[in-house]
Amino acid sequence: MSWRRALKEAGRSGLKIERRRLEPLIAIRAAIGLAAVIALALTISTPAAAASSAFGAYSAAIATFQRSWRPRPVLALVSGASLAVSTFVGYLVGTQGALFIVLLAAWTFLAGLAWSAGPTAGIIASSNVAIMLVTVTLPTDVLSAAGHAGMIALGGLVQAALIVLFPVRRWGAQRDALADALAAEADYARRLRQDPHAAFDSVHFMTARSAAAVSARQARRRPAELHGTRGLAERIRPVLASLADPSVGAPAEGPERDRAREILAAAASVLDASARAIRHGKPMVVPDTALAALRTPESGQVLTGPAHRSAVRLIALLRDVVETARGAGTTEETTTNDPAAPLLRPSLARLAPVVVRGMRKEATRRDSPIHRHALRVAVVATVGYLIGEVLPFGHGYWAPMASVMIMRPDFSQTYSRAIARFGGTLVGVALATAVVQLAHPGMYLSAALAALCAGLMYLLMRTGYAVAQVFVAAYVVFLLGMGGLQWTQTVPDRVILTLIGGLLAMASYALYPAWETPRLRTRLADWLTATGRYAAEVVSHYADPAGARRSDVRQALLAVREADVAWQEALARAANEPVRHRGLSRAAADDAAHALDRLGRVAMLMEAHLPERSTTPVPAAEAFSDALRRSTEEAAKAVRDRRVPQWDAVREALAAWDGEGVPDRVVRKGAGLVLTSLEEFSEALEPTDP
Structure with missing residues (x-):
């Protein structure tokens, strides 16, 4: 692919808007948490402290929207606490000039290595660097810096508390993962009726397996219908294929093939019914026609040999699915044949040494994509910070902040996000500027508008990065306006520095790539x-x-x-x-x-x-x-x-x-x-x- 075509595809990907299922209640809860923290900070402290707490609550909520199977309150607490530490450490050396640049490079390099632990850890670490660049400019002394760090941690604590006090669809992510796996297997059974060699994508099973890993505390609270069904579905898949394949199952034509198709259709109905019951937490309802098809015909057995063995085993497994989905069947331990069952997720304390070892390993592998990403983002953040300091703007940190949030370990995401961030920023600051010009909001109205923009970002963030950036840009304009900054002091700076940050990110990958x-x-x-x-x-x-x-x-x-x-x-x-x-x-x-x-x-x-x-x-x-x-x-x-x-x-x-x-x-x-x-x-x- 040529560079011209690659840039064109990256632009299309970055500006693409997808239709995704929205979760308004979760978005409202996150926005309420942000608004509550801002209101509390404005009541007891200064607008600068309110901005700090807003960053903490905002980023903590972002962390809970990531694709992670850990409890959402834990993600919010980890995000808030790590942001607080980054802010305080950054302030301690923020006035030292060269020392702060060294800290920024080292902190950013570690944030790049954090991608070895997965996207969620990488995003939280990147947010730490980005927020540190902003918040270290706010305090005036060490005591004030500690207060700002505490307010940031409070933002994460509030988001975590709201998730605990007002849960929305408990175990929803785990239910969806398991239901998706069952629905995919049902579709597979239907396709096997027409194509005995139909392919099956195991990604849904892998996702369901990741979702099934729980802590010891979660294992005691997990709904009964989430026990065992995944293991049964895993065992059903090869039996479906063996029944349909003419080489070891039913012949390609004749009565045995017709009977195999009938059983496959019934299996699809049972699996679909199980998926619906698990997804919505409702009783399982299996069509009578499907149950009838699983019984032995009055005329006697039609299938013979290996096909008969497959059919008998499949029917027994489907009966277990029905019982398990109703909460009365086997457990995960008896269905997976996995020596690690039940799948227990290590606590954060036990996971930390594993993550450190992984980061150390990546740091020594000069040719790994993670190592190259860490070097790129560290250099770009440092260069962007220096450029921002030289330019005659009041918010030079926006250039390195944009670079850090844009950059990913692979080419496509980095370039598409750079284009999307600049496009979204242009639209967002234009809309926010229009509102400021027409309404002239004061401190409290600016705070309310910031919370509203954050809520819209939470609601629409999964529809596309460009859409999210529209509301992120408006959120920042209103948040800084809450502290008395005029739009003329923020909008031009943000647009130009965001463009610089994006160009630096794109140039870094072109000069020091990690091609796949x-x-x-x-x-x-x-x-x-x-x-x-x-x-x-x-x-x-x-x-x-x-x-x-x-x-x-x-x-x-x-x-x-x-x-x-x-x-x-x-x-x-x-x-x-x-x-x-x-x-x-x-x-x-x-x-x-x-x-x-x-x-x-x-x-x-x-x-x-x-x-x-x-x-x-x-x-x-x-x-x-x-x-x-x-x-x-x-x-x-x-x-x-x-x-x-x-x-x-x-x-x-x-x-x-x-x-x-x-x-x-x-x-x-x-x-x-x-x-x-x-x-x-x-x-x-x-x-x-x-």
């Missing part, structure tokens, strides 16, 4: 390794049913999903980068991904028919499993080195298998399909003639 395109082969190799290990674990289970552990299969499957999502995210980022593919064209990437999807599907089909402990072992499966493990590890190295993988060892193991006899046709047929998928993967990476 050159890493695509590494991501593909990681996905190949994980998928090959998963298939090998499944096959080895047939070799030793009595000694195999299903938890190993489960852990291998989770690794495949993580690698798959990492590949998809990397491919999406690379698609918007102005960089040539460097040895892996988009067509080759698509074909290779299709082959790995097929490999994972074959392994999943075999997993659906894992033998019981008393089943006769298949000795040849062990040799095939070992060859598959070794070959995929060697193939992953070949992919990274831009060579075409070879599968001679897997081919020889399969030939030896045929000479020993095959007591289980499912695993032998699956092994053949595994080799076919691997060969398709190699064909996708074959160099093409120019």
